Amino acid sequence: MNAPLLQDLAPSQLPERARALLESGGRLQMAYAWFPDGAIELRYLAAARPKVFEIWRVRPENGTAPSLAAVAPLLSWYEREIADLCGVRFEGRPEPDPLVLLPGARASAPPLTPGADLRIDYTPQFARLPEIAGPDRADVQVLPFGPVRGDVLESAQFLFLYIGEAILHYLPKLFFKHRGMEKRFEGLNAPFAPVLAERVSGVDSVAHALACCQALEAAAGCAVPPRAHWLRVLLAELERLYNHLHYLGHLCHTTTLKVGEAQGKYLEELAKQINGRLAGSRFLRGLVIPGGLHREPRLDGLRESLARLQEQFAPYAEMLETSTTHLDRLITTGVLPRRTAFDQGASGPIERASGLDRDLRRDHPYAAYDELKFPVALRTAGDAHARQQVRLAEIESSLALIRAVLDELPEGPVHAECTPPPGSEGLGWAESPRGSLYYAVHVGSDGRIARMKIKSPSFSNWRAFPFTVHDTNMMDYAIDEASFGLTVAGCDR
Amino acid sequence: MPVWTLYGLKQGKVSQRWPAVGGDDGQSGVLGFPRFDPAQCQSGCRDCADACLPQAITLKEGGGVNVDYGRCVQCQLCVTACPSGAFTLSSDWAFGVRAREDLVWAQAANSAAGQTLKREIRKVFGRSLHVRHVDAGSCNGCESELQALNNPYYNLHRLGVFFTPSPRFADLLLVTGPVTYAMKGPLLAAYEGMPEPRFVMAAGTCACSGGTNGGGYACGRGLDGLLPVDVWLPGCPPNPAAFIHALLMLLQRLPQRVRGGHLMEDGDGR
Numbered sequence: 001m002n003a004p005l006l007q008d009l010a011p012s013q014l015p016e017r018a019r020a021l022l023e024s025g026g027r028l029q030m031a032y033a034w035f036p037d038g039a040i041e042l043r044y045l046a047a048a049r050p051k052v053f054e055i056w057r058v059r060p061e062n063g064t065a066p067s068l069a070a071v072a073p074l075l076s077w078y079e080r081e082i083a084d085l086c087g088v089r090f091e092g093r094p095e096p097d098p099l100v101l102l103p104g105a106r107a108s109a110p111p112l113t114p115g116a117d118l119r120i121d122y123t124p125q126f127a128r129l130p131e132i133a134g135p136d137r138a139d140v141q142v143l144p145f146g147p148v149r150g151d152v153l154e155s156a157q158f159l160f161l162y163i164g165e166a167i168l169h170y171l172p173k174l175f176f177k178h179r180g181m182e183k184r185f186e187g188l189n190a191p192f193a194p195v196l197a198e199r200v201s202g203v204d205s206v207a208h209a210l211a212c213c214q215a216l217e218a219a220a221g222c223a224v225p226p227r228a229h230w231l232r233v234l235l236a237e238l239e240r241l242y243n244h245l246h247y248l249g250h251l252c253h254t255t256t257l258k259v260g261e262a263q264g265k266y267l268e269e270l271a272k273q274i275n276g277r278l279a280g281s282r283f284l285r286g287l288v289i290p291g292g293l294h295r296e297p298r299l300d301g302l303r304e305s306l307a308r309l310q311e312q313f314a315p316y317a318e319m320l321e322t323s324t325t326h327l328d329r330l331i332t333t334g335v336l337p338r339r340t341a342f343d344q345g346a347s348g349p350i351e352r353a354s355g356l357d358r359d360l361r362r363d364h365p366y367a368a369y370d371e372l373k374f375p376v377a378l379r380t381a382g383d384a385h386a387r388q389q390v391r392l393a394e395i396e397s398s399l400a401l402i403r404a405v406l407d408e409l410p411e412g413p414v415h416a417e418c419t420p421p422p423g424s425e426g427l428g429w430a431e432s433p434r435g436s437l438y439y440a441v442h443v444g445s446d447g448r449i450a451r452m453k454i455k456s457p458s459f460s461n462w463r464a465f466p467f468t469v470h471d472t473n474m475m476d477y478a479i480d481e482a483s484f485g486l487t488v489a490g491c492d493r
Numbered sequence: 494m495p496v497w498t499l500y501g502l503k504q505g506k507v508s509q510r511w512p513a514v515g516g517d518d519g520q521s522g523v524l525g526f527p528r529f530d531p532a533q534c535q536s537g538c539r540d541c542a543d544a545c546l547p548q549a550i551t552l553k554e555g556g557g558v559n560v561d562y563g564r565c566v567q568c569q570l571c572v573t574a575c576p577s578g579a580f581t582l583s584s585d586w587a588f589g590v591r592a593r594e595d596l597v598w599a600q601a602a603n604s605a606a607g608q609t610l611k612r613e614i615r616k617v618f619g620r621s622l623h624v625r626h627v628d629a630g631s632c633n634g635c636e637s638e639l640q641a642l643n644n645p646y647y648n649l650h651r652l653g654v655f656f657t658p659s660p661r662f663a664d665l666l667l668v669t670g671p672v673t674y675a676m677k678g679p680l681l682a683a684y685e686g687m688p689e690p691r692f693v694m695a696a697g698t699c700a701c702s703g704g705t706n707g708g709g710y711a712c713g714r715g716l717d718g719l720l721p722v723d724v725w726l727p728g729c730p731p732n733p734a735a736f737i738h739a740l741l742m743l744l745q746r747l748p749q750r751v752r753g754g755h756l757m758e759d760g761d762g763r
């Protein structure tokens with residue numbers, strides 16, 4: 001992992017700097033604020049070319065900074081979040097509404113202000129809808145759906161503005177599940193951090209623990225033993241495996257391919273049982289800790305059970321790619337153009353299905369990824385089918401990566417001492433099954449965590465998703481949503 | 494789609510006989526709640542309590558520790574922390590109970606009257622149960638396992654349990670998550686929308702006590718004091734077999750396994 005370059009900028013330099021970054025082919029990754037010594041400070045994370053992270057450190061003047069959302073639209077959500085949680089004002093913000101705090105919620109102080117005695121008063125209010133103009137204005141109907149949805153689904157509310165079957169505009173209202181997870185890290189010692197990180201987005205437990213621990217390890221400057229690095233790859237790929245299998249089963253559910261649904265979910269179950277045996281946890285929790293691994297996973301029998309899984313996966317994948325009723329529903333559904341994917345910050349399999357060739361495992365290698373060879377799946381159509389194809393290819397490469405780890409796994413200890421010193425900071429990242437995940441940690445003068453920023457891939461992909469729903473039809477909605485493979489917990493935190 | 498039908502036939506039937514005796518519950522190797530043996534506990538030591546983020550382990554006045562499994566997220570850190578082996582790894586995951594106190598490790602077994610409930614449910618539901626799920630701010634881990642219940646391995650339908658999209662047809666409200674400020678209203682509305690008699694399950698450690706995520710500026714600490722809970726099922730998350738156990742417990746097909754924090758049988762907790 002290359003350490004990011006830290007640079008100080010004046011607020012007035014920001015727009016120019018952001019433009020220059022984009023012109024050189026780079027992209028902003030996230031922004032957050034924190035309160036060193038009580039004063040507010042902004043941080044922007046930029047992926048500059050080639051393969052370098054830059055961190056821009058900015059002190060707002062009178063609590064104000066220029067909005068960059070017009071230059072880099074993906075920053076709009078970050079600015080709204082920082083305004084809600086840290087009280088920074090962004091001048092010229094194109095989307096002035098709150099994001100994380102729901103309409104009708106009033107916090108007694110910006111929740112991330114240090115030492116604030118907080119209360120949220122909440123009288124639910126209807127979200128502000130976009131202006132409806134044009135001759136059909138009177139025919140447009142508004143359908144609010146959620147936050148409690150049918151079946152076993154995460155809570156979120158969706159607003160459809162529609163005429164008949166046609167969706168004119170779509171507005172997801174998220175953050176009903178906002179639990180204030182970042183604040184929960186404050187005051188904790190390093191060993192507790194992964195316990196909490198694993199419970200931010202349960203189905204991405206490994207990625208969260210990994211990014212979190214890598215941030216703490218960067219802050220501590222400690223060296224994780226090689227064997228732990230390799231085993232972390234194994235865990236991360238097992239996580240990708242069961243998530244992508246789940247994804248396929250659920251996608252078949254929406255295209256009403258019943259046998260495909262049952263088989264996808266069955267394979268997911270087998271993968272989770274493999275996890276349970278290996279780690280004692282079907283979600284692979286409790287292994288990744290600062291400095292390496294808590295204990296050795298149980299590897300005996302793993303190769304054989306994965307071979308059996310692969311035997312069943314191969315015909316399944318072929319069926320999914322040849323079943324015309326299924327493919328008919330996917331092809332040209334929910335197209336996310338490359339440009340939109342880039343501007344709105346789409347991440348992971350979503351951006352790779354829209355032709356953006358990015359993968360943190362290859363571009364900014366961590367754990368043992370720099371010692372392993374693997375293809376990065378890429379498609380250009382940007383539709384639901386391309387997203388299925390990227391996932392299918394990634395399952396193959398996860399299985400190959402796990403075999404490679406088992407073949408070449410070095411001997412040795414799996415843990416080294418890791419205690420981040422007072423005043424230190426670190427950035428950690430991981431390519432989770434859903435895309436890029438970042439943890440940024442700041443350690444206070446007491447040696448405890450003073451700030452933990454979490455940028456989850458679903459935060460990025462929920463931002464991009466509505467662009468594939470406007471001007472489509474109701475029939476395709478469920479398929480499109482499933483093809484994105486979003487979690488609400490990761491986005492809301 | 495005939496080719497898929499054929500494919501389905503070839504894959505055969507994968508549902509397990511479990512919970513019939515001898516069936517495979519699919520949880521081989523899965524770790525449950527750590528077992529606590531007070532006889533091994535050294536007085537004056539507080540290492541386990543210091544290692545427990547959700548404060549499931551607290552120090553008792555006058556020595557010794559209290560273990561509340563309703564707060565435990567199964568991180569297993571106490572097992573490593575305890576210098577004298579008072580906490581050991583176990584596969585005790587079937588932990589559904591009818592009274593919140595039964596999740597607190599106690600020297601003497603508490604008694605809880607379940608017979609009335611049993612008669613009620615039998616009378617009202619016959620053999621099938623309709624469940625309304627509300628996510629009140631989970632991490633999605635609990636949902637992942639709830640969704641697994643409908644996979645061909647567990648095949649919940651065969652046990653006569655169905656998830657319903659409407660509160661008006663629901664017998665049981667199954668709640669996950671610590672209850673965020675924003676989900677409190679919709680949760681209570683879902684409960685109000687259910688016909689009598691209605692039952693409530695707090696599913697997962699978050700819903701039982703808030704777990705690691707509860708409290709703070711945006712969250713409550715689970716269902717205690719919010720809704721009348723009939724079954725508390727801790728676990729982070731409870732695995733599918735534990736969910737089935739708790740559902741059947743509600744239907745009185747299986748007995749409660751834990752009382753006063755003790756497993757009721759010797760075996761391995763299954």
Ligand code: SF4
Pocket residue numbers: 527544545546547548549550564565566567568569570571572
């Ligand atoms: S396993 Fe449970 S009791 Fe032990 S430290 Fe973790 S949360 Fe606490």
Ligand code: SF4
Pocket residue numbers: 199202566630631632633634635669670696697698699700704706728729730731
């Ligand atoms: S109990 Fe555990 S798995 Fe369930 S929602 Fe809470 S943190 Fe997630």
